[in-house]
Ligand code: FE
Ligand code: FE
């Protein structure tokens with residue numbers, strides 16, 4: 001099964017997202033757990049959730065990706081920002097228990113002049129403070145472009161966080177094609193080499209999802225500007241290799257390209273046509 005989808009608006013609840021997914025031919029999707037710029041989450045709507053769980057079965061959707069808000073920074077130098085990150089992640093994970101089996105993806109954070117080592121320590125402390133043995137959600141660290149003081153631009157940094165989390169079975173990684181490219185990993189010229197490196201440092205068994213984005217910038221630019229599929233420096237041929245690679249092809253793929261629903265529908269159809 002080819003699980004491909006895109007980022008959808010969560011503003012109206014789960015059932016409307018399932019409807020959008022169906023309309024655009026998606027077999028999975030991603031959604032923000034709350035406003036991406038922070039703030040409080042909408043009230044839990046149990047009727048919407050119950051109807052959605054049924055719909056998810058009927059449509060045979062692949063693993064859904066819940067995305068934490070961008071403002072969540074567990075390794076900020078500011079205690080108030082770290083407290084917000086802890087509260088938000090704890091609450092998000094509690095709420096996601098109503099939708100069993102999703103993955104919860106977050107940007108590890110920015111250490112802002114404290115250094116990568118301190119950043120890694122604070123992120124691991126947050127995860128150790130929040131993860132619960134009984135949770136059904138797997139928490140994913142997203143590979144980052146290494147912009148500014150972002151933690152997670154190198155596979156070694158993600159591995160270091162994973163090693164420090166006690167409930168490590170509940171942890172995984174989401175590979176973002178734009179981010180790794182911007183981070184200096186040449187998925188265009190040597191996808192096999194990059195995945196071999198990922199396997200050697202982190203382990204491919206940790207890889208649980210892929211964000212499919214082209215990049216507006218060249219290899220190693222550390223910029224993080226997503227482009228539509230085929231319109232950036234990564235290109236369509238490399239994307240074809242990504243969606244068909246034996247180590248990746250069974251993972252959920254999610255587009256985060258600058259598009260509205262019709263643009264996503266077009267990209268999903270394009271990628272389906274390139275699937276071997
Ligand atoms: Fe992200
Ligand atoms: Fe991403």
Ligand code: ZN
Pocket residue numbers: 176178179224225226
């Ligand atoms: Zn990005």
